[in-house]
Amino acid sequence: MSLQIERPGQDRLSTVRSWLSEEFAVQTARLKDLTEINADTGDPAQAHDRAAMLAATRQSLDQITSALRRIAEGTYGSCDRCSTPIPAERLEVLPHARFCVPCQQKHHG
Template sequence: MSLDHRTVDQGWLADLRASLADDFATQTARLRELTELNADTGDPGEAHNQAALLAAARRNIEQITGALGRISDGTYGLCERCRKSIPAERLEVLPHARFCVPCQEKQNK
């Protein structure tokens, strides 16, 4: 089943927007916490772990922000490459998906 942009359930989009906003707040708090704890312990392994956690939090915030922007501008659920609808099942699992599966596979190559 694909997301039909002409008949999108506005309640579903509102719930998704609220969920993404909650995720954004959580990730922002996590990023703030990680940044504040960015004390150098002298352990290279710990520094590497800290850097990876910071990068993951930033990436999550970027993905959430992108999804919220696409909801706002009416392009949510459209593949950024082929402009076809991304299946609703994919969006349920990966709400920040920017590409349909075939285009994502091409993007990863």
């Protein structure tokens, strides 16, 4: 999911914060739905798919929470590793990005 950021400075952060907050609500509702499903069909593939969706939703919530925390701390948009600014184009595609591209490549090999 891509975020369209056209405003500079503080307005841009407000847009990002608002989008992340909305996405947090969506993912929280998804997690609630997934955890309330009690239908055990006995199909291992369905159980595996459900576990994968739960893990992906939890990871998404962690990423969103981390991005919101960085906004509150004033460190959003700076690479966690080298502290250089993360390009706006990268943040539009990955609003939760913690690393610039070179550091991301080093981080994940």
